[in-house]
Amino acid sequence: MISLSELYGRMFFIRRFEETLLELFAQGKLVGTTHTYIGQEANGVGVIDHLDPALDVVFSNHRCHGHYLAFTDDAFGLLCEVMGRAPGVCGGKGGSQHLCNGNFYSNGVLGSIVPVATGIALAEKTKGTGAVSTVFLGDGTLGQGVTYESLNIASLWRLPVLFVVENNHYAQSTPVELELAGSIPARAAAYGIETAELDTTDVEEVHDAAGQALTRIRETGEPFFLVLHTYRFSPHSKGDDNRDPAEIEERRTRDPLVVAGARLAEEERTAIEEACERRLAEVVEAAEAAPLAAPEAA
Numbered sequence: 001m002i003s004l005s006e007l008y009g010r011m012f013f014i015r016r017f018e019e020t021l022l023e024l025f026a027q028g029k030l031v032g033t034t035h036t037y038i039g040q041e042a043n044g045v046g047v048i049d050h051l052d053p054a055l056d057v058v059f060s061n062h063r064c065h066g067h068y069l070a071f072t073d074d075a076f077g078l079l080c081e082v083m084g085r086a087p088g089v090c091g092g093k094g095g096s097q098h099l100c101n102g103n104f105y106s107n108g109v110l111g112s113i114v115p116v117a118t119g120i121a122l123a124e125k126t127k128g129t130g131a132v133s134t135v136f137l138g139d140g141t142l143g144q145g146v147t148y149e150s151l152n153i154a155s156l157w158r159l160p161v162l163f164v165v166e167n168n169h170y171a172q173s174t175p176v177e178l179e180l181a182g183s184i185p186a187r188a189a190a191y192g193i194e195t196a197e198l199d200t201t202d203v204e205e206v207h208d209a210a211g212q213a214l215t216r217i218r219e220t221g222e223p224f225f226l227v228l229h230t231y232r233f234s235p236h237s238k239g240d241d242n243r244d245p246a247e248i249e250e251r252r253t254r255d256p257l258v259v260a261g262a263r264l265a266e267e268e269r270t271a272i273e274e275a276c277e278r279r280l281a282e283v284v285e286a287a288e289a290a291p292l293a294a295p296e297a298a
Helices: 004-026 041-048 065-072 075-082 113-127 139-143 145-156 184-189 203-220 245-254 256-261 266-289
Strands: 057-060 104-106 133-138 161-167 194-199 224-229
Touching (some): 004 041, 004 065, 004 075, 004 256, 041 065, 041 133, 041 203, 057 065, 065 075, 075 266, 113 161, 133 139, 139 161, 139 184, 161 203, 184 224, 194 203, 203 224, 203 256
Parallel strands (some): 057 133, 194 224
């Protein structure tokens, strides 16, 4: 059983990695765009701890860094990728949104990952590997028809796929109340898919719920739909944020790092944070010294 200190360390590193990306972007050191995971760390860490990188498959979206780090722990490869450096995950050519490493995949096209994750679940079932395909989607993705086609097929063919909806209440800059009608869990329940819904930023609660969901999938081979109500503190991308600052500050009282950190002794929490800062500094130094991706290598 993973400890709270380990969960906190993983979340803190993701937070500081993402904050560092925004700093590097402001300095003109990143290539392309970037969408950070700040505020949603409990979801990626809580869910992915139950997955086996050598067996299970993860599909992520444009906000993929937290998922990637939780699944691979490859901070150097990720930073090099978004800096356009040759040692990057995809040779510095894919950028922030398009990562491919082992059993981890991401794509910035809204909704496109859902049928792919469902297809991979079919492939793993056919091969009899016992692997689970996990796909992270947002509330905005629920406006894509292909999502419902995927839910239908996953249920009809009893596929081992975990749909994780991270409802951060905004589809880019549109509040969920203006873009989504009805109940989110009911969307999957309509296809006969078992669902669970949590409104929490407590990584241990997310971890427990995800563990139950994945155990259910491995036992039955059938899909599961996990809805996690969350919030991002950062803009959609870098600076495109028209939300009320008071709303953001109110949500910071439920910061997953604050919630988890409050249950750790101050000395232990400080030691974890200092170790993460040292590691991150080393990663940044190494990435900045790495060679740029060569145009002819595309």
